[in-house]
Amino acid sequence: MTNIALRASGVCASLSKAPILHGIDASFGKGRWASIVGPNGAGKSTLLKVLAGLLPCTGSVELLGRPLASFPGRQRAQTLAWLGQGEASADDLTVWDVAMLGRLPHRAWLAAPTAADQAAVEQALRSTQAWDWRERALGQLSGGERQRVLLARGLAVQAPVLLMDEPLANLDPPHQTDWLLLVRALVARGHTVVSVLHEVSIALQADDMLVLAQGRVRHAGLCADPATHHALEQVFDQRITIQRVSHQWIALPKI
Known part of the structure; x- marks a missing residue:
């Protein structure tokens, strides 16, 4: 338990009374990056929201060895940061004010930002290469630029656990690479990252992978494990093949 950051046990969840998750058991290690992958409708985003405490469920979710529901709201927000899919601001x-929203869990109600808050926001904006836009309005940015600002907001929390749902949306390949390097740096500092990704080749760069299909876990294991590759190929109906290229595992369309 001491090495587990997040654990789901027997989790079931529904949306609009339709069952989505069916008895999910999953654990995510401290200081590791785990990717959640599966076909459309597999329940990936639903599971991430359950792990974040944003959706009701049956079963249990534990954060750092404690029931998630036992965390006071402010403490949970300091411990677990969330970057959702298609979030609006x-x-x-x-840009500065959006990133500063990530510091709200650390401040008293209506308190002015402290020097520590300002330093955290500057670091987050610089790490996502959004610092030069800090005085621009969010509405003036492209979709990819907005995504980098929202990522900075999540990083500004400085939480030990970070959940991200489709964080690469609207990012071009160079900035997808920047995101991957950023995640690797976070993990090297002891943070835990769990990300839902459609980009299977990038998901394969993680430490661990959870493969979902039809609301159930089909496989959980190391990204480099051949059993993980086999499970991926199966859930995508043998339409992809996992190959090793330049010391990296990538997913290629099977033509």
Whole structure:
């Protein structure tokens, strides 16, 4: 238990009364990056929301060895940061103000940002290469630029556990590479990252992988494990093949 950051046990969840997750058992290690992968409708985003405490479920979710429900709201927000899919922020807010929202769990109600808050936001904006836009309104940015600002908001929390749902949306290949390197740096510092990804080749760069299909776990294991590759090929109906290229595992369309 001391090496587990997040654990789901027997988790079931529904959306609009339709069952989505069916008895999910999964654990995510401290200081590791885990990717959640599967076909459309597998329940990936639903599971991530359950892990974040954003959706009700049966079964149990534990964060750092404690029931997630036992965390007071502020403490949970300090411990677990969330970057959701297609999140919206007011277009008239500046980039600086959006990133500063990540510091709210660390501040008293209506308190002004401290020097530590400002330093955390600057570090987050610089790490996502959004620092030069800090005075621009969010509405003036492209989709990819907005995504980098929202990532900076999540990083500004400085939480030990970070959950990200489709964080590569609208990012071009160079910035996808930047995101991968950023995640690797976070993990090297002891953070835990769990990401839902459609980009299977990038998901394969993680330490661990959870493969879902039809709301059930089909496989959990190391990304470099041949059993993981076999499970991936199966859930995608043998339409992809996992190959090793330049010391990396990648997914190629099977033509």
